[in-house]
Amino acid sequence: MKVSSPQFKEKSVIALADPRLRQALGQSRKGFVNKRAELVGELPEFEQLRDEARDLKNHVLDNLDHYLERYEAAVTAAGGHVHWARDAEEARSIILNICQRVNAKTITKGKSMVSEEIGLNEALEAKGYTVVETDLGEYIIQLAHEPPSHIIAPAIHKTKEQVSELFETAHGGPRKSTVADLVTEARLVLRDKYFQADVGITGGNFLVAETGSSIIVTNEGNGDLTQTLAKVHIVTSGIERIVPTLEDVALFLRILARSATGQETETYTTLSTGPRRPDDVDGPEEYHVVLVDNGRSKMLGGKFQDMLRCIRCGACMNHCPVYGAIGGHAYGWVYPGPMGAVLTPLFVGLDATYDLPNACTLNGRCESVCPVRIPLPELLRELRHMQYQQGIRPPGEQRALGAWRFVAERPRLYQFANRLAARVLKGLGGRTGRIGSLPFASAWTDSRDMPAPEGKTFLELWQAKPR
C-alpha cells in the first residue's frame, strides 16, 4: 500500500476542517471509550488479566521459533498448508499462485489488516480477480476507494449519509436512509458473493500452536461465511499472532472484545482447523495459512520487541486524543493511532514517517488501556531518539534543541536569559497580562493567547526576598 505519511501535517489539517469527520469521531470516542470503561469497571480481574496477557505474549516471543514449528506441524496434520512469507511481495505471490491454480474468479475477504499491509487487494485486482470485502466497514471503504481509518472500525470516519450515497451509486437506487436499511442492503448484495466465491481470505486473530487452529473474532459473521462457503480458505496472519494452547486463547478472549469495542465478547469466535473432512457436507476444500514476517522478526530482541505483543484491538486509538481529533487517514499507511505511529516507521522506514512519532503529546492514555501493556509512549520516544541520531528532523528544530541545551547547561546564562525574557514578554503583554500575537511564536499565538510573565523570575524574587 502506498505510503502518504510524509503528508501527515497537510492531511491532519484537512481532517480537522471536516465537520462530518469531527461528528463521526465524536460518536466513536463516546461509544468505545465509555463502553470499555463500564465493562472494565465490572471486572475486578481485569488488571490481573492484562498482566497475564503481557507475560504470555513475552513467553511466546521468547519461544517464537518453537511455537511456529509446532503450529505448522499441527496445521499440516489437520490437512492444511502453511506458507512462509518473508515480505509483502512473497505473501502476495503465494496467494496469487493459489488463486491461479484453482482458477479463481471471485475472491471474498474477511477483515485482515495483514492483507492491507501486504497490499493484497491491488495485487489481486491487477490480475483480474473480482475482490469483495465482506466486513461491512471494509465493504464501505472499498466502495469509496479508501484505506481503513481504524483497525477494527474501518469506516468509522463515514457518516450514515455518506454510506447512503456510496450504496446508491454502487447498487442503484432507491436510496436508503436508515442504518437498518443500509445494513440489509449490504447483507443481500454480499450474500450472493459468498456463494459465488472461489477463494475466501480471512485474517487470524490467533494461531493456536497446540491444535493448528486459526481463530477469527468477529461480530458480523462475514468472516465465517467467507471461510465456510469458498472452495479455498486462505488465512493471512503475522508470525507473532501465535498462542501456545487453548487455555491461552481463553485469556485473550477475556480481554480482547472488552478492550476493542467495549463488548463483553464479540458475537463469533471461530476456530478453523484444516479443510473439509471426508464426511463434511460444507466447508472449504483447501485450507492455507500464509505466515507473514514482513519486518516482524527484525523487531524481536530489540527495543521494539514489546510492539510484537499487539493484538490489534484498537484501544490505543480509541483513547488517543490526537487520533480523536484527526482520525486515521492522516497517518498515511495501514495502521493509524498510537500503535500505527510505532509500527509504520518500523515497517516503511523512519524517513517517510517523521511526523508519526512526533504528533503525540506523550500523554500515556494509550498505554493505560493497552490490554498487553505495550509502553507506547516510550516506544514513540525511542523512535524520536533514532530520528535525532540520524538527523531526520527539520534543521530549525535541531538547532533550537542545541541552543536550548547550550543555555540550560550554564546556570548563570540560563537565569539571565530567563530574567530578560520575563521583562520583554511582560512588556509585550501590557495591561491585559497576555500576548495576542508574537511573531517568533506564531505557532502558539495563531490560535492561543500567551499568558505574559509578571516581569521578574521566581529565582530573582526569591533571592531578593528578606529572610
Added chain:
Amino acid sequence: MPEARKAILGQIRSAIGRDALADAAAAALDARRPTHTRIAFEDALVERFIARFTSRSGTVERVASLLDVPAAVEAYRQQHGLPARAAIARPLAGLPWPADFAHHPGPAGKDEVLSVTACLAAIAEMGSLMLASGPDSPTTLNFVPDHHLIVLHETQIVRHFEDAWAILRACPGGMPRATNIVSGPSRTGDIELTIQLGAHGPRSVHVILVR
C-alpha cells in the same frame, strides 16, 4: 517456500540469541498447560448463561423435554411468519416434526431462512454456545439462515472456556474442522457505531433450553 521458512526461523533464532530448542526444553514447552485467571461468578450456571446470552439480544426458551422441541420450533416459526421448512441437523431429525414441515440435514442454501441444530456445549461465563462442525452439524446452518434455533440441554452448560476446551479435546476425531462459539445474533456497528442485528449471519439466535 522452504528458503523463506528457513530464513524467518533463522532470523528469529538469531534475534533471540540461541539455536533451535533442545529436545528437553521443547518437551517442557509442549507440556505447558497454563492456568490463567478465570472470571469469578457466583450465579448458577443456567442463570448466568441466560443472563449473559440474552444481554446481547439472544433469546432463550425453556422446555421440559427434548420431545417438546418440535412444538417450540413450530410456535417460533408461526410467530415469525416463516415458511414450513428448515434445515434440521441430523441428531434432531428423528423428533416428531409436524407432517407438513419439510426439513433436510443441510448444508444450508442461499435462501435458507430457518435452521435447528444441537450444540456441543454452552459456556456460562459470557453466555456463549459452542458448535462443532461435522456431518451432524454443518457450519452453514449456523450462519446462512436468518433464524438459528439451538437445542441446548442444561447439563451441557459449563462454567468457563477452559471447561469447554476439555469437551473439544475429547471430540472423537480430534479438533473439529470448525468450532463456532456463538454469543448471540450477528451484529454490526460499522455505520456510526449504531448496533444493527443481522449483518451477515442470523438476525435471531434462539436457544431452546431443555431441562
Added chain:
Amino acid sequence: MPPSPRVGLFATCLMNLFRPNIGFATVKLLEEAGCMVEVPLAQTCCGQPGYNNGDFDAARALARQLIAVFEGFDYVVGPSGSCMATLRVDYPKLFENDADWLPRAEALAAKSWELLSFLTDVRGMSAVQADYAGTVTYHDSCSGLRSLGIQQQPRLLLASVGGLELTEMRDAEVCCGFGGTFCVKYPEISSRMADEKCANIDAAGVDTLLGGDLGCLLHMAGRLKRQGSTVKVFHTAEVLAGMATGEGIGGVPE
C-alpha cells in the same frame, strides 16, 4: 525521617519564568507541612525537552547537573507532575547503562516528589487553611496522573478549602493538547484538543480552572482567553496556599 526535612525546591522552568506566585505558594505549603525549604540557585531545566525530542545526551547532561545540585537534600519537590516525573521515572531509565550515575539517579528519583503528592503521601497532610470563594474544576495533567498516580491528592486537599466547590468536568483526564513542544509543532491538532477541553470546562459551569502543571494551564488559559472565556485559571497550589488572588493565569478578561 527527620522531623523537619530539608527540601530542595525545584523551580520548574515555566513557573520560574511565567508564574513565580506558584513557587511562593509551594514554599508556603511546604513550610506549613513542617519542611525547611531551600532553593538552590544553580538549578536550570530537568532536561525533559531533550528527552522527549530524542536528544537523550542533552537530557543526560542536564540530569547530571540537576542531580549534583539536589542530591544533598532530604527531598526534591516541585509544583509539576511533568517535571517531577522526569526526575522520578525517567532519570533512572536515562542512566540504566551507566554504572556511575545510575545509583545517583535512582537515589534522587526516590526522593523526588510532585508537590501535592508529597504533602499528602509523605507529610500526611489532609487539609489546608485556605479559602477560595468560587466554583472550580480540576484538570488531571497527564504525566502527573499516569506516571505518578496523582489523582486523589489534589482533590483531597481542595475539599478542605473553605468556600470552594469542585465540579468534575467530563474527560478531566484527557490531554489538553499541550504536550511540550507538541503544541507548537502541531498547533492545529493541539488547538482542537484544547477546544474539546474548553468545551468540557464550559459545560462544567464553573468560574475557575485548576491544575497541577503550568504548561497545561498556560495552554488552556491561552485558548480560553482567545475564545473570550471569563474562566480564571490557577495552579492548584495557589488556591491551597490561599494565594489565588487577582486575575489568574492569562490576565484580565476582555
